[in-house]
Every structure is written in C-alpha cells, then in structure tokens.
Amino acid sequence: MLASQRAAFLKEGPPSAAVRRNRIDRLLAMVLDNIDDYVDAMGRDFGTRSRTGTLFAEITGMLTAFEHTRSHTAKWMRATKVGRVSRLFGVRVDVQPAPLGVVGIIGPWNFPLQLVVVPAASAFAAGNRVMIKMSEITAHTAELTRTLAAKYFDPDELAVVTGGADIGAAFTRLPFDHLFFTGSTGVGRAVQRAAAENLVPVTLELGGKNPVVVAPDADIAHAAGRIARARMVNGGQVCVCPDYVFVPGEHVDGFVDALREQLRGMFPTIASNIDYTASVNRANYERVLALVEEARELGAQVESIAPAGETLPDAAARKIAPTLVRGVTEEMRIASEEIFGPVLIVRPYQTVDEVIDHVNERPAPLVAYWFGPDRADFRRFVARTRSGGIARNEFAIHMFAEQAPFGGVGHSGMGAYHGKTGFDTFSHMRTVAGTDLPFAITGIAAPPFGRGTERMIDFALRSARRRNRRRVRGRLPGA
Incomplete structure (x- = not known):
C-alpha cells in the first residue's frame, strides 16, 4: 500500500487546491452518508453508547474542522515572501509549503x-x-471504515x-x-521507537492525568456541576477529561x-440507561476497578454514586458507577496512572x-x-505550570477554536494539529x-581571501561586540 501510494504521489506531483478540497469533501461524505451505520458500529463496539452522544462527539464535532x-x-x-532587504539587492526568497x-x-x-478523519x-x-x-478494540467501526473507504477513494489516495x-x-x-498517533503514553513510546528506525517524524497525541483547580473564590456548587459532567463524557474515556480536582x-x-448531588441527578439509573457509556472492553473495565480497589486497600475513601437498588459495578454490562476517591497517597497507582473511566x-x-x-x-x-475568576492566582498558575492547554470554567474549551493548535507537551504529546497547525504539521516548509x-x-566565501574580506569581517565583529557589551553591561552574574 505504501509503495503504491508513494509512486502515485511522485508521479502526479503536488495536487491542486481543487483536488485537495475534493478529497476532503469525499472524506466527509463517507461519514455523513453512513451516519446510521457508524452509530450502530460504535454502539456494538462499546456495548452501551448513546446515539446522541456519538452523533455529538464523533460527527457534529468534526464538521467545523472540515x-x-x-x-x-x-x-x-x-508561498510566503521573506527577506525584504535581500529583495532590494536582487535576491528572491520564498517559503513554499x-x-x-x-x-x-x-x-x-x-x-x-473523529480522531482519524480529522487529521x-x-x-x-x-x-x-x-x-x-x-x-x-473498536473492530466494528474499523471494518466499516475500511469497507467505506474503498467506495469513496482510490487506494492510492486513502487506504x-x-x-x-x-x-x-x-x-x-x-x-x-x-x-500521526493518538493513544496512550506507553504505546506512544513504542510508536516513536519504531518510527525512529526510519527517521520518520511523528506527532503524538497522548493523554495524562489532567488536574483541575477550584479557586478559593470559585462558586463551589457551579464548579462541581461542570466538573461532574466533564468527567462523565464518554464514560470518562476521554484524553482531556478531568482526572483529579x-x-x-x-x-x-x-x-x-x-x-x-449532581451525579445522582444526571444518572437516576445506570444499569438500563442507554446514555451511560460502558467501558469499551473487559480489560479497561477491570483495569479501572483495580485502580479503585487498590486505593481502597491502601486507605483511600471510596464512594460509589450508584442508584438505589442497582448492583454496580456490572461486569456483564461493563458499567461502573461514578466514583469519588479521597485520601489518595503517592504509593497508590491511581495517583499516577491515567484513570480513563468514571x-x-x-x-x-x-x-x-x-x-x-x-x-x-x-x-x-x-x-x-x-x-x-481570571485573577492573579489563575495567571500565576498558567505562567508557572506546563500543560498542552489550559481551560477555565469549561470542559475542553481550548479545543473549540479551529484556528488554535491542539496538542500535548512532554509525556502528554509531541506536535499539534487543528486548523493551520494541522496543515503545517503535514507540510514541509521549503x-x-x-x-x-x-x-x-557569496564569492567572498571561497579562497583566496583578500584584505577586503578581512576588513569586512573585522568590522562586523567589532560592531557586534559593541552592541553586545552595551546589552549585558552590569547584568552578568557577579557584576
């Protein structure tokens, strides 16, 4: 597949804007023409996943990006014209994507x-x-996409x-x-190691334990309501979900x-609730429960917000009730491992x-x-911490503007996309x-060197030293 696509790319050269837009249009048509099939496939993959939630998060969420x-x-x-001064002397410099x-x-x-078609x-x-x-893991969605791609694209365009x-x-x-990889930090390491063998550049969209700070002057009830809803998006299985508060x-x-109170109001029932997203598979269900159980055994206070009369967790349905954990200490795995659950x-x-x-x-x-509020404490928090993004008073709002890049830093990712940043990620600025x-x-760079070249170099160095001395005077350590 790769050899065929590369041969087609080299033969045809850079496509026109019209061809590029047509490919984007066909990609979106592949989704919009088959919405019901996609909703059904993802429902089967998760076991329980709301149709409305899938439509909102997976499909309507990508429309503005497209x-x-x-x-x-x-x-x-x-192309971007650069080097205005050099143009005055007869040198033209363009940067072409x-x-x-x-x-x-x-x-x-x-x-x-969404996380394959948007990139x-x-x-x-x-x-x-x-x-x-x-x-x-989501095999039904995978097979549907493979089948549909062959109907909307030549395999030399999209496979x-x-x-x-x-x-x-x-x-x-x-x-x-x-x-381009989206997934866990652990798998991201393996992806980067494999790509390094061929010096393939990578973009890694990973995850991490996302902190939440409720400010001293915040409306506590208001913050709790929004945080509860944010934690429960897709059953908590979102890389930008709050992890600890x-x-x-x-x-x-x-x-x-x-x-x-908020969680009980959101989910008066869970076992039969089609809006309550299940863990995607048995492995993730058991992993989340293991994190919680270990924390309990090591002294944490664990509270399950299960509706009265319902037996949760439910292994058959892979549903875990919303759970609050307090008294977490550093020896607990839940303190350092991304939870990815409710x-x-x-x-x-x-x-x-x-x-x-x-x-x-x-x-x-x-x-x-x-x-x-946006006050001094918030600004100090922004200035003195590192994260892929910052969102104040709302879940994932930093992702809404298509003109803004989205990506992590350090263990949460490498590189970014969305909007112009995505275009630049997949381009070489030549x-x-x-x-x-x-x-x-530049003939003066080649020998033999004359007195004129020596005088020019001497003048440039003396001028640079004078400028630099003025800038650092009295500012060096010990001065």
Whole structure:
C-alpha cells in the first residue's frame, strides 16, 4: 500500500487546491452518508453508547474542522515572501509549503472515527496521500471504515488498515513521510521507537492525568456541576477529561456534596440507561476497578454514586458507577496512572503554590483546568505550570477554536494539529531562493581571501561586540 501510494504521489506531483478540497469533501461524505451505520458500529463496539452522544462527539464535532480546513486550503498553500532587504539587492526568497508524501495515521478506540478523519483531512489539505490504521478494540467501526473507504477513494489516495497488535506494530515500522498517533503514553513510546528506525517524524497525541483547580473564590456548587459532567463524557474515556480536582481544604466536604448531588441527578439509573457509556472492553473495565480497589486497600475513601437498588459495578454490562476517591497517597497507582473511566480524585489544598508544585513534580498533562475568576492566582498558575492547554470554567474549551493548535507537551504529546497547525504539521516548509545578479554574492566565501574580506569581517565583529557589551553591561552574574 505504501509503495503504491508513494509512486502515485511522485508521479502526479503536488495536487491542486481543487483536488485537495475534493478529497476532503469525499472524506466527509463517507461519514455523513453512513451516519446510521457508524452509530450502530460504535454502539456494538462499546456495548452501551448513546446515539446522541456519538452523533455529538464523533460527527457534529468534526464538521467545523472540515469546513475550516477546506475553506482555507488554497490560502495555506500560497508561498510566503521573506527577506525584504535581500529583495532590494536582487535576491528572491520564498517559503513554499510542500506535501510530505504519504502520511500514516494510527487511531485510538475512544473516538475511533473523529480522531482519524480529522487529521486525515489536514493531511489531504497539505497535499498528501493517507494510510489509516484503525484500532482493533473498536473492530466494528474499523471494518466499516475500511469497507467505506474503498467506495469513496482510490487506494492510492486513502487506504484503511485493520487488524490486531501485530498489524499495528508492522504499520509503525513503515517508512512513512510522517506518522500521526493518538493513544496512550506507553504505546506512544513504542510508536516513536519504531518510527525512529526510519527517521520518520511523528506527532503524538497522548493523554495524562489532567488536574483541575477550584479557586478559593470559585462558586463551589457551579464548579462541581461542570466538573461532574466533564468527567462523565464518554464514560470518562476521554484524553482531556478531568482526572483529579484540587479543592480548598475548607470547601472539600461541600464540593463532594455538590458532586454527589449532581451525579445522582444526571444518572437516576445506570444499569438500563442507554446514555451511560460502558467501558469499551473487559480489560479497561477491570483495569479501572483495580485502580479503585487498590486505593481502597491502601486507605483511600471510596464512594460509589450508584442508584438505589442497582448492583454496580456490572461486569456483564461493563458499567461502573461514578466514583469519588479521597485520601489518595503517592504509593497508590491511581495517583499516577491515567484513570480513563468514571472515577474522580478529590484533593484538598491550602495555597495555589502548593498546587503548582504538585503539578510541576509530575509529567505535563494534556490540559489543566481552572474553575474561578481570571485573577492573579489563575495567571500565576498558567505562567508557572506546563500543560498542552489550559481551560477555565469549561470542559475542553481550548479545543473549540479551529484556528488554535491542539496538542500535548512532554509525556502528554509531541506536535499539534487543528486548523493551520494541522496543515503545517503535514507540510514541509521549503525555502526557494534565487537571483539573476551578474555577479556572485557569496564569492567572498571561497579562497583566496583578500584584505577586503578581512576588513569586512573585522568590522562586523567589532560592531557586534559593541552592541553586545552595551546589552549585558552590569547584568552578568557577579557584576
């Protein structure tokens, strides 16, 4: 597949804006023409997943991304003129976005459709061919996408690969021109190691333990309501879900009371509730329960917000009730491992600096949340912590603007996409320079060197020293 796509790319050259937009349009048509099939496939993959939730999170959520990308493609393709001074002396310098060639995309299971087609649209906008490896965990969605792709695309434009971990490992070892991966930090490490063998550049969209800070002057009940809803999106199986919440010590009990009330109101029933997303498979269900049970055994306070009369967790349905965990200590795995389920840790704090130190002592999260006014404490938190993004008073709001990049930092990811950033990720910014001057500008770089070259170098160095001395005077250590 890769050889065929690369041969087609080299033969046809960079596609026009019209061809790129047509590929984006066909990709969106593949989804919109088959909505019911996709909803059914994802419902079977998860066991229980709301039709409305799937339509909102997987499909309507991608529409603005597609429209923004296709409407700006021609503009993003234009070369940028640089070096105004050099142009005065007869040298023209342009920076041209060039397609990379063939882009590999490895998708996750939590949003198995959106998180492959959105980066694919960016790769098409940049003029590339695309190969997608779907997650084997959501096998029905994977097989549907593979079948549909063949109806909407020539395989030299878009190819979809299905299969298990062995196929996934082989996919990561291919000499792509760029490899885009969304998934866990652990698998991301393996992807990067495999890609390094062929010096393939990678974009890693990973996860992490996303902290939430409830400010000392926040509305506690209001914050608790929004945080509860954010934790329960897709059953908590979202890389940008809140993972643990810092609450001022004197407000912890009130915050937990408000959380409990909100969650009971959201889910008066769970076992038969089609809007309550199940764990995607038995392995993730058992992993989440193991984290909670170990924390309980090591002394944490665990509260399951299960409706009266329902027996949860339910192994057959893979449903876990919303669970609050307090008194977490560092020897507990739940303190460091991303939960990826309907479980929320609540921690007390006394000062914002204490929170900042806690966040900075751990790998950078994909997003950090703040609930409260935009005041000095918030600005200090933003300035002194590292994270892929910051969202204040709302879940995932940092992802809404298509013009803004989305990505992690450190253990939460490498590189970014969305909008122009996605186009740039899948492009090579190639400098094209030229001159028609009748003499060689850089001829002085070749020997023999004359006195004129020596005087020019001496003048340039003396001028640089004078400027630099003025700038650092009195500012060096010990001065």
